Amino acid sequence: MNKIKVKMDKILGSRRFSNYCWATLILCGGTGFFSVGISSYFNSSLYPQSELNNNNLIFLPQGAIMTFYGMTGILISLFLWYTIIFDVGSGYNEFNNETGIITIFRLGFPGKNRFLKLKYYTKEVYSIKIYIQEGLSPKREIYLKTKDYREIPLTKVGEPISLSDIEQQAKEIAKFLNVSIEGLN
Known part of the structure; x- marks a missing residue:
C-alpha cells in the first residue's frame, strides 16, 4: 500500500x-x-x-x-x-513525511519581509490544536503545536470555516503527522 x-x-x-x-x-x-x-x-x-x-x-x-x-x-x-x-495572506502549508519537514509559506506586503517561510521538523510537533470561539466575532482556527508550546496558525484569516470542515482538516493533518488533536470535545 x-x-x-x-x-x-x-x-x-x-x-x-x-x-x-x-x-x-x-x-x-x-x-x-x-x-x-x-x-x-x-x-x-x-x-x-x-x-x-x-x-x-x-x-x-x-x-x-x-x-x-x-x-x-x-x-x-x-x-x-x-x-x-499583492494577495496578502496567501500561501501554502506543506507537510512532508519523506524529509520530515513542515513548511509554512505566506505572502505579506511588499518590502523586506514580503515572503514568510517557516520550517519545522515533524518530530518537533506535539499536537494539532483546534481553537473555536463562538459569538459576535467567531474564530475557528487550527494550530500546529510544537513540543516547546509554540502555536503556529495553519488556517486562513477571514470568514470562519464550518465546524465539520475544520474538524475534518485537523483530523487529516493529525493523522498525516501521526500526532494527537487538542480542543475537540
Whole structure:
C-alpha cells in the first residue's frame, strides 16, 4: 500500500469575493461623499445632468465633513485594493513525511519581509490544536503545536470555516503527522 508522503494545503489570501465587493462598495461610497463635499465647496454640481442639487449644502461644516468621509473611504478602499493586488495572506502549508519537514509559506506586503517561510521538523510537533470561539466575532482556527508550546496558525484569516470542515482538516493533518488533536470535545 502506497502511503502519501507529501500533503499540501493551499491558503487563500485576500483575493476573496467579499474583499472585492467591500473594496468596490467603499470606493463608490467614498467617491460619492467626496464629490458632494467638493461640490459644496465650489458651490456648483460636479454632475450637471444629475437630479441632485447641492445648493442647500454649506461647505462648513457639512461639506467639509462629507469631504473628510469621502477621503477616508477612498483611502480605505485603496488599502483593500492594495492587499488584493499583492494577495496578502496567501500561501501554502506543506507537510512532508519523506524529509520530515513542515513548511509554512505566506505572502505579506511588499518590502523586506514580503515572503514568510517557516520550517519545522515533524518530530518537533506535539499536537494539532483546534481553537473555536463562538459569538459576535467567531474564530475557528487550527494550530500546529510544537513540543516547546509554540502555536503556529495553519488556517486562513477571514470568514470562519464550518465546524465539520475544520474538524475534518485537523483530523487529516493529525493523522498525516501521526500526532494527537487538542480542543475537540
